[in-house]
Amino acid sequence: MSSKLDQLSSWLKERKITEVECLISDLTGIARGKISPTNKFLDEKGMRLPESVLLQTVTGDYVEDDIYYDLLDEADIDMFCRPDADAVFLVPWAIEPTAMVIHDTFDKQGNPIELSPRNILKNVLKLYADKGWKPIVAPEMEFYLTKRCSDPDFPLEAPMGRSGRPEVGRQSFSIDAANEFDPLFEDVYDWSEIQGLDLDTLIHEDGPAQMEINFRHGEALHLADQITVFKRTMREAALKHDVAATFMAKPITDQPGSAMHIHQSVVDIKTGQNLFSNADGSMSELFMQHIGGLQKYIPELLPLFAPNVNSFRRFLPDTSAPVNVEWGEENRTVGLRVPEATPQNRRVENRLAGADANPYLVLAASLLCGYMGMVEQLQPGAPVQGRGYERRNLRLPITIEHALERMEACKAAAEYLGEKFIRGYVAVKRAEHENYKRVISSWEREFLLLSV
Known part of the structure; x- marks a missing residue:
């Protein structure tokens, strides 16, 4: 030391x-x-x-x-x-x-x-290390750029780009739309290089001025630290350029939400071989069990993936976010996507976490779900072929109250994460929700004020 x-x-x-x-x-x-x-x-x-x-x-x-x-x-x-x-x-x-x-x-x-998020992630990584395993993750962070707004009752709007016009319509993967904010992202990349952040690609997502930054794959603790630093960096760069950056899960009505997609795999500590692939290149039994654990336990630990009342707005119908823990190969309509990859790069992409999740806790939760599947030898359901949004099997809790109740009752969560942590986390989220319920929304004023 x-x-x-x-x-x-x-x-x-x-x-x-x-x-x-x-x-x-x-x-x-x-x-x-x-x-x-x-x-x-x-x-x-x-x-x-x-x-x-x-x-x-x-x-x-x-x-x-x-x-x-x-x-x-x-x-x-x-x-x-x-x-x-x-x-x-x-x-x-x-x-x-x-x-x-x-x-x-x-x-x-x-x-x-015991209540420290960084310690929670370290504890989960030790579970893997004790088995001779090491998880490898690659997070993808979605976020919105918006006009700066001091009135929380005022809906967020897309900011002006270099053209002097706000973005309209869906500009998914548009290079020109991303280039509207070139000066801002030049600062982000310059600052990230100075900080040693392992950024990969910048993508324009579906929503107006919605972006995605991908991180290179690496060790979970190091990447959780990097996400923490990146979110501060992104907000500071936005302020310098007179806009705001938000990682809310659903900041704008009728626009796509922002996720934190987590690509995860497990390698043998000694050999570095990907344990998700057999010697002949096929999917291993451990890979299937990892997916089985994600399917069984994500609904039990959902408040770590969707920590705020706003998080659950991402899961509403027709919001382009997966609403279940089905899995499928090259299928973005399910919660657990298996991208096409070489055997050494085989992984599962957890698409359920919101961008608002605590990076230490969400990585700990996602890896823990997979770990429990591996040690309990759980088997996943059949992979989904085609569109998976409407599937009702393995559906998630749809409110934060229900999700907190399930997490509180999950014995495995208390066993691995600690009873003190579970009680503290649930108590914090319930206190936040009580605070939220005291605020009268614009919807209530608009539709109830003169009608009931």
């Missing part, structure tokens, strides 16, 4: 870093932490934060007192946050030379904090 910290110290000094953003991820995916002068950061070799930040909702509120004090120390004690020397990134948009360092969280006895 000390050699890693020495390397980190040298890295900061070589780049004349004056400030360090010390951050962790809370359950919603919000980066929380402190900004520290470099000298203080190096002296203290970490930071302390109240445990309670891990039970904050997206609005900054907390869960109910009986759950809060049952899960946390009544004295609101600190947790100890240690920097991960392998999760250090420059902050290219900062005025002063600045770095962001992602931290891991521990209690005063040195035990990993």
Whole structure:
């Protein structure tokens, strides 16, 4: 550990870093932490934060007192946050030379904090490592660029591009439509290169000014860190160019939602061989079991894939998002797509997660579902041929209340993710939903105000 910290110290000094953003991820995916002068950061070799930040909702509120004090120390004690020397990134948009360092969280006895999303992902990866397996993932992040808007009651609109006109109609895979925002994406790619983010292709998606960035395949923890950094980077670049970037799952009425597609495979740690393929190149039994686990357990862990009430608007009929956990080869109408690939690159693409999901938790959940299928030797249903949107078999919960109930009742979730985590996560999401239900929507004012 000390050699890693020495390397980190040298890295900061070589780049004349004056400030360090010390951050962790809370359950919603919000980066929380402190900004520290470099000298203080190096002296203290970490930071302390109240445990309670891990039970904050997206609005900054907390869960109910009986759950809060049952899960946390009544004295609101600190947790100890240690920097991960392998999760250090420059902050290219900062005025002063600045770095962001992602931290891991521990209690005063040195035990990993059970509510920490990064620790949850580490625990799932250890399950694989104990079997001699290593998961490989490649996330795809969809998001919208919109006009900046300070009034949350006002619908979002497409921003002006270089042509001076907002985008209209569906421009899926249009090069010219993507080039409308060339100056913005030049900054994104420049900043991402400085940060060492493994970005691959930029795609224009279906919606107006809806884009997708693909990441190169790699190790899950490293890519979860990169998604966390990328989302901050994308928002900062958008603000620089006087637009906004949103990763909401369904930000615009009657337009496609934004997903986080996760390509995942499993290799043998010693040989590097893809365990999803047999020696003759055919699909392996472990591959089938992995898909079987995704089919059985995604509906039980759906709040980790669809964490907000807005997430479930992606699953409404005729929204171009899959609404089940059927699988099929080269089939984008099902939740689990198997792309055409060489045997060494065989993988399954989980198309159900929303772009609003916490990257640590959604990767942990997707990999855990597949892992449970492999150890329980589950068999998948028959692959879907043709259109799969209307299939009612293996349908997902359609509200966040129902999804939270199923997750709370899932014994396997508590066994692998920890009862404390499940209780804390469900409590945070219920508190957020209670807050949401107190807000009167524009639909209610439009259709009920003078009619009932």
